[in-house]
Amino acid sequence: MISVTRSAIFQIGDSVNLKPRSLVYAVQRGVPVYFPYEGDFAQQELFKEPIPKLVVKEDVKTTFINENPNIYVDSIRILGMGGSSVLQVGSNCEIDTESKVINIRQFIKEDLESHAYMIPTSKKV
Amino acid sequence: MKMNYTVVNKEIHVGDINIIGLTGSSVLLVGDTEHISSASAFDTPPEALIIGPLAPLAPETPF
Numbered sequence: 001m002i003s004v005t006r007s008a009i010f011q012i013g014d015s016v017n018l019k020p021r022s023l024v025y026a027v028q029r030g031v032p033v034y035f036p037y038e039g040d041f042a043q044q045e046l047f048k049e050p051i052p053k054l055v056v057k058e059d060v061k062t063t064f065i066n067e068n069p070n071i072y073v074d075s076i077r078i079l080g081m082g083g084s085s086v087l088q089v090g091s092n093c094e095i096d097t098e099s100k101v102i103n104i105r106q107f108i109k110e111d112l113e114s115h116a117y118m119i120p121t122s123k124k125v
Numbered sequence: 126m127k128m129n130y131t132v133v134n135k136e137i138h139v140g141d142i143n144i145i146g147l148t149g150s151s152v153l154l155v156g157d158t159e160h161i162s163s164a165s166a167f168d169t170p171p172e173a174l175i176i177g178p179l180a181p182l183a184p185e186t187p188f
Contacts, residue, residue, distance in 0.1 A: 020150075031179065038181040038182040042186075044170065051164040051166055059126065060128045061130065062159055063129070063131045064132045064157055069134070071155055076139070079144070079145050080145075080147070081148070082147070083148045083151075085149065085151045086151075088152075092154075093160065094159065094161070095163070096162050097162075097163040097164070099150040099165045101165075103169070104172060106175045108179060109176055
C-alpha cells in the first residue's frame with residue numbers, strides 16, 4: 001500500500017460501523033492558474049440532493065459460527081486508495097460509503113504568449 | 126417470509142491480492158459483514174467543459 005487518500009479506510013481487525021464520506025469539487029485548467037475564494041459546494045446540485053438509500057426489507061436472520069476465528073493473509077498489494085473506499089481484513093456489521101465527484105475542465109484556445117486567456121478577476125470586496 | 130442464514134467460518138486464507146487502485150466508494154473486505162451499501166455519484170454539470178478564457182469558479186456566497 002503506497003497511498004491512502006481522502007476518506008479511505010485501511011483497517012485490520014473488526015469494527016462495527018464504517019461510514020466514510022467524500023465530496024470532491026475539482027477544477028483542471030489548461031494553465032496552472034489559482035484564484036482565491038473559488039468553488040462553492042452549496043451551489044452544486046450534486047452535493048445538495050442525497051443519494052437514495054435502499055431499504056432492507058428482507059427478513060434475514062444471520063448467525064455466524066466462527067470455528068476458526070483467525071484470518072490469514074499472505075500479501076495484499078494495492079498502489080493507492082482514494083475516494084471513500086474501504087479495505088478491511090476482519091468483520092463488521094455495516095459499511096456505508098458515499099463518494100461524490102464533480103470535475104470541471106477549463107481549456108484555453110488563445111495562445112499562451114498573448115496572456116489573453118485570463119479574465120480580469122473582480123477584486124473580492 | 127423469514128430466512129435463516131448461517132455462516133460457518135472454518136479458515137480464511139488469502140494468498141495474494143494485487144490491486145492497482147481502490148477508488149470511488151468501493152470495498153475490499155476479507156471477513157464477514159451483514160450490510161454494505163456503497164454509493165458513488167459523478168456529475169458533469171453544463172460548465173464541466175469550458176474552452177475559452179479561464180474564469181474562477183463561483184465563489185462561496187456568504188449566507
